[in-house]
Amino acid sequence: xxxxxxxxxxxxxxxxxxxxxxxxxxxxxxxxxxxxxxxxxxxxxxxxxxxxxxxxxxxxxxxxxxxxxxxxxxxxxxxxxxxxxxxxxxxxxxxxxxxxxxxxxxxxxxxxxxxxxxxxxxxxxxxxxxxxxxxxxxxxxxxxxxxxxxxxxxxxxxxxxxxxxxxxxxxxxxxxxxxxxxxxxxxxxxxxxxxxxxxxxxx
Numbered sequence: 611x612x613x614x615x616x617x618x619x620x621x622x623x624x625x626x627x628x629x630x631x632x633x634x635x636x637x638x639x640x641x642x643x644x645x646x647x648x649x650x651x652x653x654x655x656x657x658x659x660x661x662x663x664x665x666x667x668x669x670x671x672x673x674x675x676x677x678x679x680x681x682x683x684x685x686x687x688x689x690x691x692x693x694x695x696x697x698x699x700x701x702x703x704x705x706x707x708x709x710x711x712x713x714x715x716x717x718x719x720x721x722x723x724x725x726x727x728x729x730x731x732x733x734x735x736x737x738x739x740x741x742x743x744x745x746x747x748x749x750x751x752x753x754x755x756x757x758x759x760x761x762x763x764x765x766x767x768x769x770x771x772x773x774x775x776x777x778x779x780x781x782x783x784x785x786x787x788x789x790x791x792x793x794x795x796x797x798x799x800x801x802x803x804x805x806x807x808x809x810x811x812x813x
Contacts, residue, residue: 631658651684664696673755689755689773697762703746704767717744754789 657674665681673690680698748767760779772789782796
């Protein structure tokens with residue numbers, strides 16, 4: 611939960627979300643309740659007529675008429691008219707593979723939130739534990755307008771999904787998806803384009 615800029619109680623948000631036509635069920639009724647909490651990115655830009663049908667996170671950006679049946683990460687951006695099925699997940703933190711160990715014990719600081727590290731240091735009174743920088747947090751994912759993402763898809767950090775793209779169920783996406791491409795598989799292959807690519811004169 612460290613990536614959240616703030617954790618806010620639902621109760622002051624419910625009226626605001628309703629007024630801005632931001633829903634948390636696809637059909638009638640309410641899913642979020644007073645007393646629960648929601649993760650909110652303070653920089654978020656959520657347009658009206660959006661539905662978060664799963665999870666308790668309001669991410670960086672979601673465009674109008676998009677809905678998701680999956681919980682989104684705080685730094686994800688989604689365009690307009692997107693359809694996201696259940697089970698979408700994002701690659702987690704990276705680990706070094708060129709060190710004596712891939713464990714975060716080499717790069718997480720002494721004040722680590724990882725209890726197995728901080729607990730060990732506290733138990734043995736270690737205060738000068740060395741750590742070596744490593745960028746382990748995945749880059750944000752950007753999803754364009756009118757994208758359809760099938761069930762159980764995995765997307766790597768930093769991926770950009772182009773406008774109009776379709777990602778088939780259970781695909782593992784590690785590279786950018788071109789606009790209007792239809793990709794399926796693991797690794798996914800472009801099986802077609804939603805629209806015929808424009809051809810240059812003489813081709």
